Amino acid sequence: MTESPDGGALDGNALDGNALAGPLAAVYAFDVTRALARCAHCGDVSVVACAVVFVTAMGTVARCRxxxxxxxxxxxxxxxxxxxxxxxxxxRA
Structure with missing residues (x-):
């Protein structure tokens, strides 16, 4: 099981970065989930679809894989x- 940054286990509600497609389509004119992104914290480079995503009533949070x-x-x-x-x-699109 994947761990959260504080060392605890992530719950089963985590989705992949494809869950960002709908919300980000309202802002960007391209499919962001297919774009490469670099984590400002650890330097990992991957497509946004590889992010670990949590959808809540307050918003959507994408975390580095x-x-x-x-x-x-x-x-x-x-x-x-x-x-x-x-x-x-x-x-990078």
């Missing part, structure tokens, strides 16, 4: 969709 740090957070509101991607060093 290697180090478990937060890559990005997607929040939908009545007025639009916001993306915070502080954990991503770069994205």
């Amino acid at each position: 290697e180090c478990g740090e937060v890559l990005l957070v997607v929040v939908g509101t009545p007025t639009g969709t916001s993306v915070a991607a502080r954990g991503v060093a770069w994205v």
